[in-house]
Amino acid sequence: MAETRSFTCVNCPLGCVIDVQLEDDGTIGSITGHTCKLGEDYVRQEAVDPRRNVSSFVCVEGCLEPLSVKTAAPIPKAKIREVMEVVRALKLHPPIQAGDTVLENAAGTGIAIVATKSLD
Numbered sequence: 038m039a040e041t042r043s044f045t046c047v048n049c050p051l052g053c054v055i056d057v058q059l060e061d062d063g064t065i066g067s068i069t070g071h072t073c074k075l076g077e078d079y080v081r082q083e084a085v086d087p088r089r090n091v092s093s094f095v096c097v098e099g100c101l102e103p104l105s106v107k108t109a110a111p112i113p114k115a116k117i118r119e120v121m122e123v124v125r126a127l128k129l130h131p132p133i134q135a136g137d138t139v140l141e142n143a144a145g146t147g148i149a150i151v152a153t154k155s156l157d
């Protein structure tokens with residue numbers, strides 16, 4: 038039996054509430070309540086494969102200051118915990134430049150972890 042789920046669009050302050058009808062086979066039937074294409078694209082992703090950008094900090098050997106890092110692209114929401122565990126286990130050494138990849142394919146997501154600042 039088809040299921041209807043509601044999402045609040047986060048792309049602008051209007052916060053449209055968008056209803057998505059999910060068919061039995063997991064495909065999207067109808068989308069209502071959006072005001073623009075951004076909202077439609079948002080719920081098409083959010084309804085079937087929700088993803089998030091994740092930021093964290095990593096200790097770097099010999100540095101008192103932690104290194105801020107982030108995912109290079111949004112990762113599946115279901116993988117956030119696993120990605121945070123591998124990020125926490127990283128052993129990094131300076132120098133590191135902002136934008137450097139500090140981990141490829143984090144937890145099998147295909148998404149890299151990159152530094153967001155430089156540490157010498």
Ligand code: SF4
Nearest residue numbers: 046049052053072076
């Ligand atoms: S659907 Fe469009 S207008 Fe509505 S909250 Fe999303 S971005 Fe804003």
